[in-house]
Amino acid sequence: MSADRLSWKDVRDRIRDQILQRAYAPGDKLPRDADIAQEFGCARSTVQRAMQDLSDSGLIERKRKGGTHVRADPVTRATLDIPITRLEVEETGSVYGYQLIDRQVLPVPREIAAKLEQVEAKSMLRVQALHLADHKPHILEDRWVSIETAPEILDVDLSRESANEWLVRNKPYTRFDLRIYAIAADAQTARMLAAEPGDALLVIDRTTWVGADPITTVRSITIPGYQLLTKS
Amino acid sequence: MSADRLSWKDVRDRIRDQILQRAYAPGDKLPRDADIAQEFGCARSTVQRAMQDLSDSGLIERKRKGGTHVRADPVTRATLDIPITRLEVEETGSVYGYQLIDRQVLPVPREIAAKLEQVEAKSMLRVQALHLADHKPHILEDRWVSIETAPEILDVDLSRESANEWLVRNKPYTRFDLRIYAIAADAQTARMLAAEPGDALLVIDRTTWVGADPITTVRSITIPGYQLLTKS
DNA sequence: CAGTGGTCTAGACCACGCA
């Protein structure tokens, strides 16, 4: 009934338990991988795999020559999945809808250029759109798309397909930046989202690059009551 | 000048580039690991390591027998690190401060019990406290701590050490839940945070368990303008 | 049943970083 071989998850769980039970306190040094492997009777690479997982989850810190230590300053490390808005809506069983509000090629304001880490401010495509769930407002997005990096966006019929979806499917990025904050709805935003002026709204700013080239920066304003949940 | 051996990161980058350049489109099937290994002239486990990374970052999906596919519904997957509040403040170069507002053993409201996934509502320790940065309000926390799971909390001098810090250092969890949303400041909250009533505030709810036993649930209300940033 | 990813092993060498 008992496994005669240890999997890396078994090793991980045993080490984690030892840490939770204070056999090793925060800041303490753990034995070398090789010693742990010998103690557990498994290969060193199995211990290595377990340690990698514990390190990823923020429980321990590993350094060459320095060894493995229990983190002295524990962090809560969470994973946030931000799907395409359409899928997010459909996953709750709601009907997804989409409205293009505005689409213009405009000179880029200074603060948008800064977000994209661009020195010279050229013209970009600005797209404002509303995502609907069950025919009611869900997320209002205000987006700038680089025409240099993604010229094809000019040929996309953005009244049919959201820039969100087109970009995610057609312009993969290599790097991105997310920031999350709260704003109070102004009169115009409130009208668009069918909210009251002054309502507190969660906002998600996302900027993406491919290499050093900026693709897009978007400010997604959610309806009152919207919550972000972590996966694990 | 050139590495004669491929590292798993090299393999990952080459595969990622092929995906970015549409050699494989969303939904497409990639070759078997063994074939890729042969093509690249490396061991299969090296390809496996690369694939694991791409899978973790949400670019591909892998199934036994099913093979490896480029994700048809790309997600933005971010990592969120939430440190101890004191360290978060000190990292910005500010002076950290802390004030205990209230500490009482109270019967648990129904909605708090629900958050903790508890059926019977027993008494818990409720702690309200304010974290300061440079002597100004920073985060207001409203916390419930399970006396059954963490009885030692009753002996901690919470006017000196924050429950946040004590718990993180002394009650490691095995599971947690995070939710992030926005609220408008009510009169009392505004007063505590030196904000204006109606200000939009970012709120982080965190609940932790060890096994099936609840440890604590906390609602952290941040000052106006607070931003959450992702790590990568 | 059979194909594919997941894991384990044993051994080797490398790279980083502290002394």
Next chain:
DNA sequence: GCGTGGTCTAGACCACTGT
């Protein structure tokens, strides 16, 4: 320098799951 984690290899077997 030298100790420790990081990685690579080659091969084997396992486990899941589609056909």
